[in-house]
Amino acid sequence: MKTTQIESEVTGTVWSIPVDVGERVAEDDPIIMVESMKMEIPVCAPAAGTITEIKVAQGDTVNTGQVVAILTS
Amino acid sequence: MTSRDDRQTDAANAAETVADKLAALDAAKYALGDAARPEAVAKRRAMDMATARERLDMLCDDDSFREIGGLVEPDRGHDLSRDLIAPADGAVTGTGLIDQKPVNILAQDFTVLGGSIGAVADSKCGRLVKFSRERGQPMVMLLEGGGHRIQDGMNAAHFAAASPVFRELATLSGWVPMVTAIMGQGFAGPTAYAALCDFVVMVRGQSTMGIAGPALVKAGTAGEITKEDLGGAERQADQQGIADLAVDSEEECMQAIRTFLSYLPQNASEAPPVVPCDDPIGRRDDALLEVVPADSRRVYNMKKVIDTIADKDSVFELKPGYARNMITAFARLNGRPVGIFANQPMRKGGILDVPACEKAAHFIAMCDAFGLPLVSLIDIPGISIGPAAEDTGLGRRSGRLFFEMGIATVPLASVVLRKGYGGGYYAMGGGRAFDANIALAWPTAEICAMSIEGAVDVAYRKQYEAASDPQAKRAELIANIKAQTSALDAASGFGIDDVIDPRDTRRILIETFANCPARRINPAPPRHRPISPI
Numbered sequence: 284m285k286t287t288q289i290e291s292e293v294t295g296t297v298w299s300i301p302v303d304v305g306e307r308v309a310e311d312d313p314i315i316m317v318e319s320m321k322m323e324i325p326v327c328a329p330a331a332g333t334i335t336e337i338k339v340a341q342g343d344t345v346n347t348g349q350v351v352a353i354l355t356s
Numbered sequence: 357m358t359s360r361d362d363r364q365t366d367a368a369n370a371a372e373t374v375a376d377k378l379a380a381l382d383a384a385k386y387a388l389g390d391a392a393r394p395e396a397v398a399k400r401r402a403m404d405m406a407t408a409r410e411r412l413d414m415l416c417d418d419d420s421f422r423e424i425g426g427l428v429e430p431d432r433g434h435d436l437s438r439d440l441i442a443p444a445d446g447a448v449t450g451t452g453l454i455d456q457k458p459v460n461i462l463a464q465d466f467t468v469l470g471g472s473i474g475a476v477a478d479s480k481c482g483r484l485v486k487f488s489r490e491r492g493q494p495m496v497m498l499l500e501g502g503g504h505r506i507q508d509g510m511n512a513a514h515f516a517a518a519s520p521v522f523r524e525l526a527t528l529s530g531w532v533p534m535v536t537a538i539m540g541q542g543f544a545g546p547t548a549y550a551a552l553c554d555f556v557v558m559v560r561g562q563s564t565m566g567i568a569g570p571a572l573v574k575a576g577t578a579g580e581i582t583k584e585d586l587g588g589a590e591r592q593a594d595q596q597g598i599a600d601l602a603v604d605s606e607e608e609c610m611q612a613i614r615t616f617l618s619y620l621p622q623n624a625s626e627a628p629p630v631v632p633c634d635d636p637i638g639r640r641d642d643a644l645l646e647v648v649p650a651d652s653r654r655v656y657n658m659k660k661v662i663d664t665i666a667d668k669d670s671v672f673e674l675k676p677g678y679a680r681n682m683i684t685a686f687a688r689l690n691g692r693p694v695g696i697f698a699n700q701p702m703r704k705g706g707i708l709d710v711p712a713c714e715k716a717a718h719f720i721a722m723c724d725a726f727g728l729p730l731v732s733l734i735d736i737p738g739i740s741i742g743p744a745a746e747d748t749g750l751g752r753r754s755g756r757l758f759f760e761m762g763i764a765t766v767p768l769a770s771v772v773l774r775k776g777y778g779g780g781y782y783a784m785g786g787g788r789a790f791d792a793n794i795a796l797a798w799p800t801a802e803i804c805a806m807s808i809e810g811a812v813d814v815a816y817r818k819q820y821e822a823a824s825d826p827q828a829k830r831a832e833l834i835a836n837i838k839a840q841t842s843a844l845d846a847a848s849g850f851g852i853d854d855v856i857d858p859r860d861t862r863r864i865l866i867e868t869f870a871n872c873p874a875r876r877i878n879p880a881p882p883r884h885r886p887i888s889p890i
Contacts, residue, residue: 292681292704294742320705320737321809323653327702347744 286335289352291326291345295319300341306334308354315339315351332356388426388443396467405540405562406606408448408463411498414610415461416452423450424483431475434514437507442468446501447477449484451493454614457622458491460484463498466540471501473545475508478519485524492623494533496613497553502569503544525552530725533620537609538599543569543587547598554722555616555674556599557609560589565599597678597715615672619686619693620726627874628727633691635667637866640859647858648735648774648800655701658683661733661773662696665689665862671696674719679711684719686728690866695723698733699784701774708780709740710748713757714890720760729767729869732792736780737807755889757783761790763886767872768792769865772843772852776803787851791876794868795852796861801843803851808837 298318302308313325314334328334336353339345390397390407400407406414412421430442446468451460462481464471481497488495509515528534529552536550538558542565550556550565558565566587573579573586585591589602603609621628641664647656662671666687673685681703685696697716699706723730739745739754761783770785770792781803782789797803805811812820812833823829843855856864880886 293707294744318653320707321653321807322655322701322705322737324655324705325702 285332285356287329287332287354287356288350289314289326289329289354291315291317291347291349291351293317293319293324294346295324295344297339297341297343297345297351298323300337300339302334302337304334304337308332308334314354315345317345326351328354330354330356384427393443393467396465399467403540405466407467408465408498408500411539411606411610412448412450412452412461412463414607415496415498415613416454416459417456420453421450421461422452423448425449425476425480428476428480431508431514434507434511436510437505440469440474440507442474444468445474445476445480446471446505447473447480449477449480451487454494454496454617457493457617459494459496459617460487461496461498464501464539464546466500469505469507471499471541472505472507473501473503474505475514478521481521482519482524485521485528488528488532489524492532492625494535494617494620494622495528496535496537497546497549498537498539499542499546499549500538500540501546502541503546503548522548522552525549529554530624532623533617533726535613535616537613538563538565539606539609540564541569541583543567543572543583547587551598554725555601555613557601557603557612557616558589558593558599559606559609560602560604562606563599563602564588565592593675594677597675597711600674602677616686619672619688619728624725624727626727628693630693631688631691633667633688635690637690638863640863642859644858644861648798650800652774652802655705657702658698658700658706658733658735658773662687662698665865666694666696667691675715679709679715681706681709682712682715684715687731689731689862689869692866692869693728694731694865694869695719695728696731696733697784698731699735699780701735704740705737706735706775707737707740708754708757708783709745710750710753713750713754713783717756717760720757720764724760724764724766727766727874729769729872730764730785731865732768732770732785734770734772734776734781734784734786735774736777736784737775738777738780739783753890754779754783759886759889761785763880764790765875765878767869767874767876769794769868770796771856771861771865772797772801772803772846773858774798774800774802776801776846778804778806787846793872793876794854794864796864797843797846797852797855798858798861799843799855801846801855802838802841803843803846804837804841808834808841811837 295317298316308328312328315326316323332354335355339351426444428445430440430445446465448463534553535555536553547565564583564587593599593602670688683698776786820826820829
């Protein structure tokens, strides 16, 4: 079992969270949508696995490199 | 006077002597092979790794590898090296065919003194460089080992002379394609050689590279780290981009090398190889009408565009795991190799940051060196801003992309798919910035000096804040500007050549490159050399 911290690649605001804790995702599935530069930019799963924690809520400010979710695979 | 009997006896003795010599030669060459070195082979099997000679068999066309320097003995001129046993001095060198074309190849033998580089092996490498330079043939290095052989190197009488290897590799750069495959442990020497190569490939879970391995790191810093964490594919290919590709097996590694070379000429004086193509020039895909969302807030996957306009199954992505906001890929258009670089909106909105700029710059330089026309697919919201961006030296390092675009002379086609904003639009070769052979836009293009909302907030804030309904006024100002930044507006000033139906992109690119000379006119004055910003 490998735990991966999913980091935001951009600074912005959490626009939406299209997954739930416990949900299985595929590599590159959007986990968090961050509004930045007037776009909704996905923070994607780096690998297939299960989302075991979501660390942000809609409307939160996130910074580049900030951990927004935990993936277990 | 010699009698006939004497002559027959002498002849018989001479033939026996040659036969003996041939037998000795056969024995000496047999001793180099894997069949004569079962312990070395067993060590490889225990690690689930191939021998140097097996790698050459995997890489080259059947029975095409011709070895030179196999019979060398190692340098034994010092106290530490007097008793060395080192078949081929730990490096198998020679020329093999890859897809019927000669390539000069060095394969380090990790079973010989840990793959360390001996003085004689260094000479053999220099000889391959000479072959590559004089014959105009690619150079491939399959590296697994350490750096300088300690038994040679801890002696100033030997080491002070250094070695011309890096100068030699630098003189080859841009003349012939240069490839390094890091096949296993590749700290120090192999990493330094790889740095000068055009294509570096690693095997996940097996290859490691970096300045120094864990033992030296521990000795120098007292820090403990595994070789995988220090220099594995995840760090060096995905995070740092000092390797161009990470694959899952040695077989895939050799295939990747063959694929990479298939897009390139043998040397810079030849044209890139055009292959037969049955994918119609005029193929129009309705999917291209749906790729770019009407809602400019939505991102999309630029790879779908690339895969659709290129010849089927012809796309070979370089550095797919690094700087994913910039896509760099070889592809073919009607059988002609091209280099495609494109913003990837799904990653960081496609913005340009240091990794993206440097990834694109290196790719453009390589395509320019070997005559591959460039295709720039543009959807760029700008160049990254803010303190975090400044901390990366972006203000200077972004210059490298402008620089390589400025000195490239291969044909260039730019296509603005959606956003073409500011300095990023310039850097991607939009409009007349870099003398594109054709500058195009899709109907969804929006071209202007900066993000529209940003422009309004910078230049018109006082105006809209003074209004009775500031937000409405702001929206009105944004709408007014949007009304003059469309693709048709761009075409009206002749800053681009045409606005096109996305489905015609493939055909127009193919026709453009068929009509262009192999090189654009180089406007440079008679300088000795340009100076890269970085």
